[in-house]
Amino acid sequence: MMREKNFKKENNPYEGQALWRKYVLKYFCLALLLLFSSLGFSNNIKGKIQDSKTRESIPFANVLVKNTTNGMMSDSDGNFNLNIEKFPCTIIIKFIGYKSQEVRVENKNQFLNVMLEEDVVALNEITVKPDNSYERSLLRKIIKNRKKNNPDNYQPLSYKDYTRTTVFLSNLRVKTSQSKTFRNSADAFVKSSDSTLMMPFYMDETISEHARKDKVDNSHITAQKSDGILSQVNPQIKTILHKKVTTEFNFYNNQIDILTRGFPSPISSTALMYYNIYLSDSIVSNKVKHYKFNFFPKSYKNITFKGHFWVEEGSWALTEIKASLPNSANLNFVKDLEVHINYEKLSDEKWFYKTQKINLKLTINKKEGKKRKKKTFDVQKLICYRDANTNNLAPFAEMPSSSYALLNTEASNNKIIAFRHEVAPLDTFEQSAYKGIKKLKENKFIKVADKFSAMTLNGYYNLGKLDLGPYFSFYRKNEIEGHRFTLPLRTSEKLFKNFMAGGYLGYGFKNKELAYGGNVKVMLPTKKRSILSANCHYDYFDLTKNKFVEFIRENPYQQGGGNIISSFTSKVPNPYLIRNRHIDISYEHQVNKSLGILVRPALNRYYSNYNLAFNQGNQSLSHFDTYNVMLDARLSFSQDYDEGFFSRIYYGNQKPVFHISTLMGQYKLPVKGGKKSGYYANVNLSMKSRFNMGPMFLKSMIEGGAVLGRVPYPLLQMPRGTRDIGSARYHFNLLHHSSFASDMYMSAHLCLNGGGVLFNKIPLIKKFNMREVVSFKAYYGKLLGNHDKVMKIPNMLQAPGKEPYMEMGFGVTNIFKCLRVEYVNRINKGAYFDKFSSSHGFRFRIEVSF
Structure with missing residues (x-):
């Protein structure tokens, strides 16, 4: 600080000018040196490296001057700018997977556009496959013993089963129950875990006895409890559910016929046409080895299952199988289908069903909505088997004249409650189902829906003690009658259960004539x-x-x-x-x-x-x-x-x-x-x-x-x-x-x-x-x-x-x-x-x- 202060105080103009000239001269000489150096000694070569077929740039290729250590790499766009000491020279361009290329450079004014060719070495095709001979040999044993292990072939056989089927309409919003239509039935809805509501639609519990002897099958229902909000079509709903939609699964058959379609079994004689099957695990239980196989569809558009099954070594019988249907399968209205079957060994070393659990979701459109889930019918079916016996049997009694005589009787209800308590108590949703159905059946909207559902299935619309229909005869057109309209009526089941009288009256507007008919039926x-x-x-x-x-x-x-x-x-x-x-x-x-x-x-x-x-x-x-x-x-x-x-x-x-x-x-x-x-x-x-x-x-x-x-x-x-x-x-x-x-x-x-x-x-x-x-x-x-x-x-x-x-x-x-x-x-x-x-x-x- 003292020196600066003295300098300003002296205020010598000649000293300041001398210092300024010294700095200017110094930087001027440096600039001249750089200029002459650039003009006399810098020889840079520019260029671009590309693929000869695709014309795409090749980044990070090696660019070298032959017989020297002078070189560089191209940038991410394939460009390079290489300093050359003397001309002429040869430049070598290299990159992995391409043939090296040499380029003769005569002077510094050349721009090199280098095209590299792929260096392809053709090899003979090599197919690598896993050694699946062991798992294939096990599969052959399973398939070979299918007929022996198939419960459908056991002679003689007797058993009891308890079947419970519940159907809920799911993914309903809270405001549905609060709407004018369901305001008086709001407490019939059940709240699910995701805060949406479920409407109980149908529930059925049945206890049956079955026997087979001398290739003759006999079955009868010993107890039955059933109810649904569409009371006029409950029998049809029960048949469709039990015989078509959630039928008993038997994977020993070549195909399982459900939903009117044939689903190939993963242990069928043609299983490898439809499935990829792999041995995935094995365990030893009671000194007997069990094998686990995973199976997957070869095409997820086919109506085939995915899942796994366990088999017992020696008998090669199924002990468990889990299967589900891929959502992508070419099947309408089915969003999810899952099956889980457990088997148990009987006293004669044969394996028979213990339980079958079937979960099914039905919907008009399988794709999920963007804002909220699609409404689905959730169908759950449980079958519990008891007292299976393959020893000699006494002659089986004939089936009662009508199972409907047992429907919802006090004796049936007591028997079902006892059996249910032993094998599978009701969960929270199922406990509320019967009460909810009873409440919804009194709803005016449900009553109308019930009548139209019955009309769709049987052709008649119920008017109380009369039925209007069949609906296909309301109108027709032909050359003689022209436009023909008909009014058909009959007495309903509410008037007489074992008697029916009906008739129709029609009129053709072209021939202006009446047509008529009538009928009487007695059961x-x-x-x-x-x-x-x-x-x-x-x-x-x-x-x-x-x-x-x-x-x-x-x-x-x-x-x-x-x-x-x-x-x-x-x-x-x-x-x-x-x-x-x-x-x-x-x-x-x-x-x-x-x-x-x-x-x-x-x-x-x-x-x-x-x-x-x-x-x-x-x-x-x-x-x-x-x-x-x-x-x-x-x-x-x-x-x-x-x-x-x-x-x-x-x-x-x-x-x-x-x-x-x-x-x-x-x-x-x-x-x-x-x-x-x-x-x-x-x-x-x-x-x-x-x-x-x-x-x-x-x-x-x-x-x-x-x-x-x-x-x-x-x-x-x-x-x-x-x-x-x-x-x-x-x-x-x-x-x-x-x-x-x-x-x-x-x-x-x-x-x-x-x-x-x-x-x-x-x-x-x-x-x-x-x-x-x-x-x-x-x-x-x-x-x-x-x-x-x-x-x-x-x-x-x-x-x-x-x-x-x-x-x-x-x-x-x-x-x-x-x-x-x-x-x-x-x-x-x-x-x-x-x-x-x-x-x-x-x-x-x-x-x-x-």
């Missing part, structure tokens, strides 16, 4: 189901209507073409209708679960019209009469069904259903000088089946028969066609309203659903869960008798040709989960077939399934 007080009925009508019917259609379309309210699209898309109204006055008395008797018989004597009068003339020789007849009796035997191999109010709803299985039918009678024609008559018979055999083949299934209906004797042409057999864009199940899609008349005939209707076996493998398409459809229909007939002598056959009906009529369709179903689109092509070519059929066309059908 006879017999041990086996027996019904005596009388029926009459005065109405128009399709000339080509199959006389045995009630045995083909058995479910009581599946009439017409079975396709709602056909009702609204008819291009040409059917002109070939015949008026019929009819009366009959029928007796139905169920011999056993597999065999039913029907006897029906009847009187008929058929009337001619301007489209269907009755000509005998030179005479024009106004009508003719028939007196006949129909006999039918139904063989179904223990097919499942639901008893409705004087009706049955059948559920398909893997076994065919046969009908052997005969119609025998006499016809009389009112000719001049008296009546001309003759005897005839129509013998008919039909077979319907559904066969599951893993993800695929085949539906078939085959029918054949013969008309014996000469008959008026309305009594001949005629295939039924359509003139609309609807795809008919048991009609011919390209035939016109009239085509052939035959007295010997055979027809086939086949439909193969691929279940997505092809579409599941196609990118983008597979996410839509569409399924392939192939259909085939054929008709072959002969007109052997000279029926023109009885009544002249109209020109629009002709004898079948030498070759069968055939049509084939290819299409896609499960579009938006409900639509089937099919292109149908007539296989037969030529002008002969063009007279009575179309050559091709698109057909549509509403089709909803799992």
Whole structure:
């Protein structure tokens, strides 16, 4: 500080100028030195390194001057700037995976754009596989012993089981229970762990006894407690849940038939076609080794399981299996499906079921919502097995006449409470289910929903002591009647349980005529189901209507073409209708679960019209009469069904259903000088089946028969066609309203659903869960008798040709989960077939399934 102070005080201008000149001179000389150094000695080469094929930059490549230690690396963009001491020189560029390249540089002004080629060394393909011979040998032993270990094959066998099924409607918001609709039923809802609400929908508890001896299975229900908010359809809900949705699982079978589909078992003879199976663990229990296998679907779009199972060494029997369905599987409405089965060893060293637990979530849309969870039906089923015995058994008592006599009785309830306490007490949700259901059944909205649900299943809407329906008969349209409206009514089960009287009144706005009919049915007080009925009508019917259609379309309210699209898309109204006055008395008797018989004597009068003339020789007849009796035997191999109010709803299985039918009678024609008559018979055999083949299934209906004797042409057999864009199940899609008349005939209707076996493998398409459809229909007939002598056959009906009529369709179903689109092509070519059929066309059908 002192020096600075003295300097300022002296204030010498010459000293300041000298100091400034010294600094300027110093920095000026340094700048000149750098300038000349740059001009005289700096020789930098710039360039860029790229891949010769892709033109992509190669970062961090080595750039060297040959025979020197001078070098650098390219930057992240492949650029380099290398200092060169003298020219000319050679630059070497190297990078791993590329061939080295040398570049001759003559002067410093060159820009090097270096392209490196990949250095590819082709090797022979090497496949590396794990040694799975050991686990494959174990799998072969499991599969080899399947038949021996299958509980379905144990002879003799007896056991009891307790089955509990609960259904909740889940993921409801709190404001649902607080809404005007459910305000008075709010305490019926149950709060779940995630603060959403659950509505109890259905609950059932059943105790059953089973026995098998000499290949004869017998079962009966000893106690039953059941309730649901839709009381009119509770029996149908129970059957659907127990027989179709959450059926008893048996993984020893090649496939498990649930949800109307076939799920391949992971221990089936074809398991390795559908699953990747790995040995994952082993333990020793009671000095016996047990193996654990994990299994996964080869394609997560297939309807296959994932999970694991344990087997015992020696017997190679299952001791436990857990399986779940991947959410991505091509299956509608099923969000989750989980199965857990435990087995226990019996005294004779055989393994039998101990418990089965099944959890299922059903929803319209499997994708989760962004804001809140989708509403689901949560189905839980528990089966507990007790007192299994495979020793010699005494003859098993016959099943009681009706299990409904035990439903919700005090004795049943006490037995269920005791059994439940022993094997599986109710949890909190289940304890509140019965009370909640009872409360909700009094809700007005639920009562209306109950009526509409019953109408959907059985065709009638309940009006108290009367039923309105069946609904399919409310409206139709044809050439003779034009727009036809009908009012059908019957007495309901609330008026009489074992008696029913009904009828209908219809009016056609074109012909301005009334049509009517009535029927009476009585349930006879017999041990086996027996019904005596009388029926009459005065109405128009399709000339080509199959006389045995009630045995083909058995479910009581599946009439017409079975396709709602056909009702609204008819291009040409059917002109070939015949008026019929009819009366009959029928007796139905169920011999056993597999065999039913029907006897029906009847009187008929058929009337001619301007489209269907009755000509005998030179005479024009106004009508003719028939007196006949129909006999039918139904063989179904223990097919499942639901008893409705004087009706049955059948559920398909893997076994065919046969009908052997005969119609025998006499016809009389009112000719001049008296009546001309003759005897005839129509013998008919039909077979319907559904066969599951893993993800695929085949539906078939085959029918054949013969008309014996000469008959008026309305009594001949005629295939039924359509003139609309609807795809008919048991009609011919390209035939016109009239085509052939035959007295010997055979027809086939086949439909193969691929279940997505092809579409599941196609990118983008597979996410839509569409399924392939192939259909085939054929008709072959002969007109052997000279029926023109009885009544002249109209020109629009002709004898079948030498070759069968055939049509084939290819299409896609499960579009938006409900639509089937099919292109149908007539296989037969030529002008002969063009007279009575179309050559091709698109057909549509509403089709909803799992």
